[in-house]
Amino acid sequence: MKGSQVTIKDIAKALGVSASTVSRALKDHPDISPETKKAVTELAEKLNYQPNSIALSLRQKKSNTIGVIIPELVHFFFSTVINGIEDVAYAAGYSVIVSQSNESYEREVVDTKALFNNRVDGILASVSRETKNYDHFQSLVNRGIPMVFYDRICSAVNCSQVIIDDFDAGYQSTKHLIDQGYKRIAHISGPLSLLLSAQRLEGYKKALEDHGLPVVEELIVEETESKDERVAKELTNKLLDLPTPPDAIFANNDVAALGAMLVIKERGLKIPDNIGVVGFSNWRFTSLTEPALTTIDQPGFQMGQEAARLLIKEIEAKEDEVIEPETVVLKTSLIVRKSSVRN
Amino acid sequence: MKGSQVTIKDIAKALGVSASTVSRALKDHPDISPETKKAVTELAEKLNYQPNSIALSLRQKKSNTIGVIIPELVHFFFSTVINGIEDVAYAAGYSVIVSQSNESYEREVVDTKALFNNRVDGILASVSRETKNYDHFQSLVNRGIPMVFYDRICSAVNCSQVIIDDFDAGYQSTKHLIDQGYKRIAHISGPLSLLLSAQRLEGYKKALEDHGLPVVEELIVEETESKDERVAKELTNKLLDLPTPPDAIFANNDVAALGAMLVIKERGLKIPDNIGVVGFSNWRFTSLTEPALTTIDQPGFQMGQEAARLLIKEIEAKEDEVIEPETVVLKTSLIVRKSSVRN
Numbered sequence: 001m002k003g004s005q006v007t008i009k010d011i012a013k014a015l016g017v018s019a020s021t022v023s024r025a026l027k028d029h030p031d032i033s034p035e036t037k038k039a040v041t042e043l044a045e046k047l048n049y050q051p052n053s054i055a056l057s058l059r060q061k062k063s064n065t066i067g068v069i070i071p072e073l074v075h076f077f078f079s080t081v082i083n084g085i086e087d088v089a090y091a092a093g094y095s096v097i098v099s100q101s102n103e104s105y106e107r108e109v110v111d112t113k114a115l116f117n118n119r120v121d122g123i124l125a126s127v128s129r130e131t132k133n134y135d136h137f138q139s140l141v142n143r144g145i146p147m148v149f150y151d152r153i154c155s156a157v158n159c160s161q162v163i164i165d166d167f168d169a170g171y172q173s174t175k176h177l178i179d180q181g182y183k184r185i186a187h188i189s190g191p192l193s194l195l196l197s198a199q200r201l202e203g204y205k206k207a208l209e210d211h212g213l214p215v216v217e218e219l220i221v222e223e224t225e226s227k228d229e230r231v232a233k234e235l236t237n238k239l240l241d242l243p244t245p246p247d248a249i250f251a252n253n254d255v256a257a258l259g260a261m262l263v264i265k266e267r268g269l270k271i272p273d274n275i276g277v278v279g280f281s282n283w284r285f286t287s288l289t290e291p292a293l294t295t296i297d298q299p300g301f302q303m304g305q306e307a308a309r310l311l312i313k314e315i316e317a318k319e320d321e322v323i324e325p326e327t328v329v330l331k332t333s334l335i336v337r338k339s340s341v342r343n
Numbered sequence: 344m345k346g347s348q349v350t351i352k353d354i355a356k357a358l359g360v361s362a363s364t365v366s367r368a369l370k371d372h373p374d375i376s377p378e379t380k381k382a383v384t385e386l387a388e389k390l391n392y393q394p395n396s397i398a399l400s401l402r403q404k405k406s407n408t409i410g411v412i413i414p415e416l417v418h419f420f421f422s423t424v425i426n427g428i429e430d431v432a433y434a435a436g437y438s439v440i441v442s443q444s445n446e447s448y449e450r451e452v453v454d455t456k457a458l459f460n461n462r463v464d465g466i467l468a469s470v471s472r473e474t475k476n477y478d479h480f481q482s483l484v485n486r487g488i489p490m491v492f493y494d495r496i497c498s499a500v501n502c503s504q505v506i507i508d509d510f511d512a513g514y515q516s517t518k519h520l521i522d523q524g525y526k527r528i529a530h531i532s533g534p535l536s537l538l539l540s541a542q543r544l545e546g547y548k549k550a551l552e553d554h555g556l557p558v559v560e561e562l563i564v565e566e567t568e569s570k571d572e573r574v575a576k577e578l579t580n581k582l583l584d585l586p587t588p589p590d591a592i593f594a595n596n597d598v599a600a601l602g603a604m605l606v607i608k609e610r611g612l613k614i615p616d617n618i619g620v621v622g623f624s625n626w627r628f629t630s631l632t633e634p635a636l637t638t639i640d641q642p643g644f645q646m647g648q649e650a651a652r653l654l655i656k657e658i659e660a661k662e663d664e665v666i667e668p669e670t671v672v673l674k675t676s677l678i679v680r681k682s683s684v685r686n
Binding site for chain 2: 110
């Protein structure tokens with residue numbers, strides 16, 4: 001991206017003038033002739049050059065601050081990612097400031113602008129559940145702000161990214177339930193507009209297929225929006241009201257899994273005997289619920305470390321160095337507890 | 344505080360020159376004579392005037408950003424405080440950036456500087472467990488940055504603050520255990536360098552005294568540093584190894600309470616029959632543990648709202664308006680669940 005961004009040098013070369021002339025022309029300096037100003041501004045416009053004073057000052061003076069956009073701070077996984085980011089950033093002499101989108105597209109747009117205006121040297125972002133338009137991120141990249149996406153990435157913007165192997169995690173969770181003898185496994189998915197939710201669903205389907213079990217559409221329910229266990233409770237009630245209810249539930253996150261557990265217990269059904277449950281994220285305290293929850297451990301701390309490393313590499317790249325976007329994929333592990341193990 | 348800070352006007356008045364002359368003298372402007380420059384800079388130094396270009400730009404141009412210093416993002420209570428801050432801030436046209444001290448004094452110092460350098464309009468802070476020196480906060484106040492403390496306040500710096508009634512919360516938790524028939528109640532306190540920990544301990548002692556129970560020093564243990572349940576587990580083992588062990592534990596936070604519960608269960612003791620447990624904070628999922636945990640519900644969202652309101656009032660005060668620091672005290676409520684109720 002850095003390579004493809006138009007610089008003052010490009011404009012200077014194209015017009016056969018010095019970079020300093022272009023810079024002064026763009027600042028409407030009295031020493032520069034009106035003709036040169038006109039030529040420079042017209043070409044700058046044509047090439048989509050962004051003459052932003054803050055971006056300029058950024059290049060001149062580093063703030064040694066990394067901005068992080070996070071969907072939800074109360075989400076245990078995300079708070080561990082921040083700890084990983086800080087671990088690498090502070091060691092490299094950067095401080096970290098965090099902005100929460102609270103799963104709102106509108107707020108995410110405000111946050112990106114605020115971080116830009118607060119002169120951060122680079123931004124780490126994970127997109128909100130609501131986000132379907134990525135112009136606010138593209139605009140940062142166009143202005144030359146180094147960016148790396150983590151966990152909830154966006155393929156529309158060409159940046160480095162750190163993800164977990166969501167397909168594999170979905171596959172392993174489902175395979176584990178099959179291995180325990182469950183045959184009618186439901187999936188409470190996250191919003192399928194998020195790549196990671198779609199990947200987990202694919203992993204779930206593939207595991208069923210590989211083990212000769214049918215993919216039953218009515219057993220796949222989508223939790224399009226949720227900040228607590230309420231939606232998951234509704235969806236679980238819906239699943240348990242089916243003519244042939246599921247004998248296991250693989251939930252896209254631990255909050256949903258715990259919501260499902262509440263409903264199952266309320267109905268007098270036993271976990272794991274009547275219904276097995278697997279969550280996703282290994283939230284704090286999931287080992288202390290009754291029964292303890294089987295879940296996918298996501299390496300949040302490591303994800304934060306990797307994302308910060310990639311970003312700092314880009315921030316500290318030399319002016320003319322072209323950084324090729326990288327994708328780092330981290331492996332998860334299944335933590336088997338009582339909620340999915342029938343005796 | 345605003346009133347006590349030295350301004351350009353004060354220096355101008357003392358020297359009998361215009362404020363504009365002082366301002367230009369401080370910027371080493373060629374129009375000002377060397378004598379005037381010398382007089383201005385000497386007096387500025389004597390009066391501890393802070394000629395900070397960023398502070399100046401701050402006054403000239405608002406960033407419409409509020410900075411928040413938070414001890415630990417993974418702490419459920421603190422993440423709800425941020426949600427409350429954002430609720431008020433975004434509605435008033437401010438974005439919010441958060442910096443985590445991770446309970447480290449050193450990092451808290453770096454964070455305050457980073458937020459200042461990132462030109463926030465004001466700062467909301469809760470001090471780390473480690474912090475015993477408050478110069479970094481005082482320095483912000485001296486530079487005219489509006490500040491409000493929340494939850495973990497510091498009495499050394501004269502700012503508005505939003506707290507909960509920690510004494511009352513400690514009292515009510517202990518009284519509840521006494522009402523349930525527990526007679527030998529231990530307390531796992533937080534670090535007593537934090538005012539709130541000291542207040543909760545005082546409430547605990549007063550409740551015992553009011554109900555004719557002795558304050559037993561060996562039943563009071565201090566969790567000086569802790570980010571998970573490990574220290575609480577050690578302290579609980581120590582308490583249960585006493586010649587006369589406690590029949591109840593009131594813990595300073597839910598993580599400590601859950602750590603205590605793990606140890607109690609490991610030893611084959613029953614909660615609440617053998618030992619009652621009360622936590623503090625009403626973390627997510629504490630209602631789902633076995634048994635469900637009795638705890639103090641802290642109004643985190645409301646605390647964030649109040650703190651943001653006080654800060655924005657101060658940010659938007661007119662130049663010469665003196666804002667008197669306010670203290671807002673919020674009430675907590677005891678959430679009674681199974682862990683402390685003997686049948």
